[in-house]
Amino acid sequence: MDWVKRYYILLGISNVYVIELWLFLCLSVYAFAKAYRKQPPESSKKVVFLQQRDRSDFLIYKRKNISMKIYSRAQIYEADKVTVEKEGIPSINLMERAGGYIYEWVNERLKGGQVPIKVFCGIGNNGGDGMVLARYLIENNYNVTTYVVNYNNKRVPDFLGAYDRLKSATKNWPIVINEGDELPAISPQDIVVDAIFGIGLNRVVQDWVKALFTAINNSNAYVLSIDIPSGMYMDMAPQEGDVIILPRFTLSFQAPKLPFFLPDTAPIMQAWDILDIGLDPEYLATTATDVELIGKQEVIQMYRSRPQFAHKGMFGHSLLIGGSYGKMGAIILASKAAMRAGSGMVTAYIPQIGVPILQTALPEVMTETDNFNGKVFEEIDFQTKANAIGIGPGMGTDSKTAKAMGDFLKTQKNPLVIDADAINIIAAIPELLADVPALSIFTPHFGELERLIGKWEDDFDRLEKTAKFAKKHDIAIVMKGAHTITTYDMKLYINDSGNPGLATAGSGDVLTGVITGLLAQGYHPMEAALMGVYFHGRAADIAINQYGIEGLIASDVTEFLGRAYMDLFAKPEQPPQEEG
Numbered sequence: 103m104d105w106v107k108r109y110y111i112l113l114g115i116s117n118v119y120v121i122e123l124w125l126f127l128c129l130s131v132y133a134f135a136k137a138y139r140k141q142p143p144e145s146s147k148k149v150v151f152l153q154q155r156d157r158s159d160f161l162i163y164k165r166k167n168i169s170m171k172i173y174s175r176a177q178i179y180e181a182d183k184v185t186v187e188k189e190g191i192p193s194i195n196l197m198e199r200a201g202g203y204i205y206e207w208v209n210e211r212l213k214g215g216q217v218p219i220k221v222f223c224g225i226g227n228n229g230g231d232g233m234v235l236a237r238y239l240i241e242n243n244y245n246v247t248t249y250v251v252n253y254n255n256k257r258v259p260d261f262l263g264a265y266d267r268l269k270s271a272t273k274n275w276p277i278v279i280n281e282g283d284e285l286p287a288i289s290p291q292d293i294v295v296d297a298i299f300g301i302g303l304n305r306v307v308q309d310w311v312k313a314l315f316t317a318i319n320n321s322n323a324y325v326l327s328i329d330i331p332s333g334m335y336m337d338m339a340p341q342e343g344d345v346i347i348l349p350r351f352t353l354s355f356q357a358p359k360l361p362f363f364l365p366d367t368a369p370i371m372q373a374w375d376i377l378d379i380g381l382d383p384e385y386l387a388t389t390a391t392d393v394e395l396i397g398k399q400e401v402i403q404m405y406r407s408r409p410q411f412a413h414k415g416m417f418g419h420s421l422l423i424g425g426s427y428g429k430m431g432a433i434i435l436a437s438k439a440a441m442r443a444g445s446g447m448v449t450a451y452i453p454q455i456g457v458p459i460l461q462t463a464l465p466e467v468m469t470e471t472d473n474f475n476g477k478v479f480e481e482i483d484f485q486t487k488a489n490a491i492g493i494g495p496g497m498g499t500d501s502k503t504a505k506a507m508g509d510f511l512k513t514q515k516n517p518l519v520i521d522a523d524a525i526n527i528i529a530a531i532p533e534l535l536a537d538v539p540a541l542s543i544f545t546p547h548f549g550e551l552e553r554l555i556g557k558w559e560d561d562f563d564r565l566e567k568t569a570k571f572a573k574k575h576d577i578a579i580v581m582k583g584a585h586t587i588t589t590y591d592m593k594l595y596i597n598d599s600g601n602p603g604l605a606t607a608g609s610g611d612v613l614t615g616v617i618t619g620l621l622a623q624g625y626h627p628m629e630a631a632l633m634g635v636y637f638h639g640r641a642a643d644i645a646i647n648q649y650g651i652e653g654l655i656a657s658d659v660t661e662f663l664g665r666a667y668m669d670l671f672a673k674p675e676q677p678p679q680e681e682g
């Protein structure tokens with residue numbers, strides 16, 4: 103060990119114990135420096151939520167796919183109940199979670215910016231969500247004013263819990279607004295959080311609360327609604343004199359709500375997103391709903407790919423019945439769309455006058471005619487062995503045609519696609535309904551629907567009347583519109599594709615062709631209806647990239663049907679990589 107001592111002496115140290123002390127000190131300094139380096143810099147410290155103690159994944163903001171089920175209010179309350187029972191947590195924790203996710207959403211966008219935020223809370227659970235959000239914002243040094251809109255004296259327990267937590271977190275207590283109080287000034291530079299009414303709104307709002315809604319709407323402030331815009335009912339149409347908050351953005355919990363898709367209320371929803379607040383997945387998955395959204399995932403499940411050794415006889419023969427003098431375009435559009443939808447063969451049954459027109463326009467399509475030489479057909483009698491028949495486009499409502507259609511219906515057993523003038527004829531002669539085969543698909547626009555089922559008062563009334571009519575006659579009805587809704591057996595299927603470009607002449611004829619073409623390929627009538635509506639809308643969504651919304655015409659939709667099929671299996675765009 104002589105070399106060790108010599109080394110110590112070199113360093114000017116002769117005592118071994120002093121050296122050990124020296125080594126110990128060096129190691130301590132090194133360990134301290136290492137530990138200190140592990141501390142995050144002040145600016146990147148994560149916010150501490152109460153809920154973090156309950157769920158380790160709480161800090162991860164999650165946006166999952168939109169639920170394809172649309173739950174009723176009772177089902178959402180039940181989902182809450184099941185979730186808290188299964189997780190063994192008090193219900194206020196679910197409110198903490200919901201409010202915390204909204205805070206994350208806001209914080210991600212504002213990043214600490216000192217914009218004045220005015221949080222308006224009701225006294226139900228929606229107000230409780232607002233209280234939780236306000237507390238997180240205050241704890242994280244945002245510029246917040248909280249209001250309690252005291253529309254009712256029945257403050258619910260979790261609202262009170264969230265209110266108390268806010269009051270113990272800050273001296274900046276909420277301002278209570280009662281009837282008769284002066285309403286707070288709101289400037290266009292403010293951000294307004296609307297947590298006044300949620301899905302619990304079930305009756306007309308008092309006038310002074312409406313006045314507050316109006317003040318918010320007139321303020322030009324950025325409005326963020328929590329769960330549903332206040333004043334919008336979950337399960338009924340707006341009443342005469344109602345005021346609804348007009349949000350710039352709505353964050354809705356777990357699943358979209360039915361009024362987000364209906365013509366009376368959907369225009370209010372400028373933009374919205376769904377926050378997954380972790381309601382019990384088993385309950386959500388196993389609960390059957392009366393309303394479903396149909397998007398790509400649903401259509402993929404229905405789609406059947408073609409075998410390698412396919413021949414045209416395997417994909418059915420579509421027969422499209424329609425056309426009249428001056429309206430041959432409609433049947434041409436429908437016939438071509440049936441081909442593009444994948445029908446192996448297509449025949450058009452038209453008046454003789456239309457043969458040269460159709461044969462020139464569509465070399466792929468065959469024709470059959472009646473034995474008369476009129477501007478409309480007077481008889482429906484054909485040799486084609488059709489797998490599916492669509493009737494109506496451009497057909498006209500001439501009494502001879504109506505008679506021919508009545509006779510034709512009596513001979514039919516398999517589901518038909520019934521559109522346009524065929525619907526108008528049935529609406530005028532309701533006895534014909536008795537001869538319509540079960541599971542036939544009617545595709546009316548609102549005018550044709552009204553002729554068929556009579557007037558309705560509002561969206562909810564229309565849905566109910568149409569569903570009952572369809573059930574009574576054992577048919578499916580495709581209510582064409584901005585979010586086309588199909589009903590069969592008292593269920594509603596809301597289509598998730600399409601754009602205003604489809605509001606153009608002939609787009610309904612294309613839809614008839616697509617659905618008939620799918621039916622001919624052996625799809626179940628409901629599959630054909632839902633897939634047809636989806637592909638029609640999706641083709642238009644892709645086509646507007648080329649033609650624009652205003653420039654889109656019906657035949658463009660047909661041209662893009664193949665792309666809509668291909669899009670089913672297109673890889674989703676990768677989300678941008680997070681900076682490391």
Ligand SMILES: NC(=O)C1=CN([C@@H]2O[C@H](COP(=O)(O)OP(=O)(O)OC[C@H]3O[C@@H](n4cnc5c(N)ncnc54)[C@H](O)[C@@H]3O)[C@@H](O)[C@H]2O)[C@H](O)CC1
Pocket residue numbers: 178179181182196197200224225226227228229230231253254256258298299300301302303304305306307308328329330355356381
């Ligand atoms: N699972 C979830 O989605 C969760 C949702 N949360 C939030 O809870 C609300 C629903 O709460 P609820 O207390 O049932 O309803 P509101 O907050 O909308 O409160 C309405 C309240 O007022 C009464 N009321 C109804 N109409 C009127 C009226 N016109 N005038 C006066 N009073 C009225 C009604 O009886 C209620 O008491 C949901 O939207 C979410 O925001 C949970 O926080 C977390 C889980």
Ligand SMILES: [K+]
Pocket residue numbers: 228296297298299300327328329330331332
């Ligand atoms: K709200």
